[in-house]
Amino acid sequence: MKKHGILLALLLVIGGALPSLAQDMMDYPADMSECEVDLSGETINIFHFGDLSGPYAFITQPIVSALTDAVAYWNGRGGVCGAELAQVYEDTGGSREAAQSAYDRFTSAYGDELDLLLLYSSDDGELLREQLAEDEIVSFISAGSIASLYGEDGQTPGWLFASNPLYINQFGFFCQFVAASPELFPDPVIGFVTWPNAFGRSGTEPAAREYCGGLGVEVLAEPQFFLPTDTDILTQVQNAIDGGANIIYTNSLASGPALIASALVDLGLEEEITLAGVNWVMDTTVGLLGQRVLKSNGLPAVDGMLGSMPFRWWTEQDNPAVQFVTQQFAANNRSLPEQNIAYLLTWGAVDSILEATIRTVNRTGSLEAVTGAEIKSTMQSMDYAVLGGLMQHRYEDGMRDATMNRIAVLKYANTTMTGPATGPDDALLIDDGAGGKLFLPLVVPLSDFMEVPQLRGQ
Template identity: 45%
Template sequence: MRVRIFTFLLVVALVTGLVTAALPSGMVVAQGITHSECKEDLTGMTIPFYTFGDLSGPYAPITQPLAAGFSDALKYFNGMGGICGAQIELVQEDSGGDREQSLSIYQRFSTADPKPLLLLLYASADSELLRERVAEDEIPVFLFAGSTIGLYGEKADTPGWIYAGIPLYTDQFGAFCKWVASAWTTDLKREGAPVIGHLSWEGSFGRATETTETTAYCKAQGVEVVGGEYFLPTATDVTAQINNLVSKGANILYTTTLASGTALIAKDLTTLGLEEQVLLAGANWVLDSSVGLLGQRTLKPSGMPSTDGVLGLLPYTWWDEKHPGTALVQEQFTANNRPPTARGIAYLAGFGAIDTYIELIIQTVNRVGKDNLTGAEVKKTLDGFKYEALGGVFSYDWTNGVRDVRMTRIGQLGYLRGADGAPVIVEVGGQKMLVPVIAPVTTESVPVPDLKPGGADVPK
């Protein structure tokens, strides 16, 4: 067994060496995905990739596909030569969604020898909790969430050591307000003025969107925000909350929840017969296949599922779009026999994160050499980092003190239709299902408004 591993490693090393030597500028990993050229050969090194999160707690539905994405991406990229020949090793721990445990895991990671070069997190609350400490410990964090406090601090004036892979939740909401104001009578063919009510999960994730700044910005765009209702993720029914918001005049519900929350809202809207009267929209997590899979049991009078037509923010390229990056992820997804339920944003994000990590380390090593590779140096690279992860599936530009993604599109959840316009039905595990499809509504990415406290786009 051991001999086999060594042979394998030798072959990998040789192949890597050959590939590295054969490519003059830039390293093409797959069609459309290019990493910077390696100036140093790191063969023989093992570079750890640290992440922790809620593998077994309430956010587990998003974590497990993410973990699957990590493990498949590592298998793929390590097979393609890793980071200039160095193998990437996944160090992952389970916090169970408990903040105490997050703190203790972080403490264990931050005292590892050598220190982590980068830490990947995706819980807003974890990032906010650890913001000060990662700066002291000089460990940059790649966060897949849009927490203003985590990225820019309590007064939103100090960009810290945390870099986000999506726009801030406040800015996402602002971008939605701006779009909905312009599309209300035209694309959406609605009457009157758009009025938004927030309906999200209790906790720092769900409550991130409704701030005085976003409300003021939306008002300036001609969209009124009538307040928010925050329900527990265990809720069986949100009809009372919907009724409250609708009786205040809301004709759009904006939600910051994960799949089960969004599906529940969509279902209860249909139950109350409000599916035509009230639009459902939400942050980027709302546009996920799991929402489409979970929410297709309740049908609108039109015969389509209650989640059909949910709007959301789409700051990346989705699986269903033709793109070499998504094609690669799809190929690996199929090759690893992942279940269709895992085909969502989390798996894609996991893949993108590993790709970004590789590029980040290559650039840092090229600048300072492999012996000076530290978190502080990685942070310096991040401060001027511009990268099209997976060839443009995710587009990162963290120059000029920006810590999040500043461009987005608006997308919509729908269901795959055949040539005749009828929905396509597939059979999974003996159950007939519709196939959720997420497609952009606006083809061009637009900049998101800056709605941090004191941000540039906040109305004075």
């Protein structure tokens, strides 16, 4: 089978540091709190709903895969503090009506039991922000918008907690990076070429432009929008370049960054223009879709794309959390396109949810006594290394999103599997099972974790 061929090859590549594959499965890496209360015979439900069949399904399905695997893993070890783990979820197809009705069903069917809810999209977060506060339900979300996490004024922390930094902060962080590397970007001008939805346009706010301007990084006032169905975005890219941009920043997923990169190659501007983006561009799917077009140096078009990487990535196999998730991924026979951000982050989210639950149970004495407000107070005092180092969840001082970030670059593996390829000759090419060859995407962090600037509410 093709899928497994690729998967094994990838595991070999990153497995340079992974001799443990043939050995026993490793222990759970996280330093979780001890259970002081025995929960045998009880069930901890992980509630989540979101778009599983709509326009974002291609990125959300691995969430369910990871949750399924995580639930099976915990139950296989005898549960959490003796309690069985289960997931309760629904598909909204990306519709607001459906999200609202799913929420109503969850709250009325599970009532007191529903204290913690996992959401996928910041749209749902915005829709439910007030209701979550009213019903006292804590919500976990991978990356929320300002409005969902901090309200309309950007200053009122609510009941939603995000794993990633706000997109606008990620953009500000990128500006910091650009300003700090004058040798790479002597006269930086950033132009947005991005999707037109709320996610796509975060970072185009005047506050971000002002902040970057203060660092000496000009940001073009007019963002260029394209749709996921566009086949030709030369016009948008050229608009940005005519506006003076020499860095193109994008908030898009999957084929979005690949499309921009191939437009740059087509225009012969791959050397002059740098492509960068939000944390979602540093993904396996982008790396796989972005190699239809090769640059003049023989490497795929998205090679060298910069992006945020506020957590550890699959290739950082010296990290116990990554090792552990990789093992689980292989053990569950997941396919390569699922080896993406969502799968990785969801294991982290489950870990964080369980840690918050255990801490709260330890304080309240029983699962029944746990309320949303109790979980919220646990979360607010939390400073926790998720899965033993995937990322840090710290929500003190009214913070609702992550504060640490780093910049990484998307590369492709070399033949010796020791680092990124510098050209087509030393790049590792694996058989895609249909007569073609595939480059193997790699993500290489360029900086260490650093504090992101806070640009909301300004």
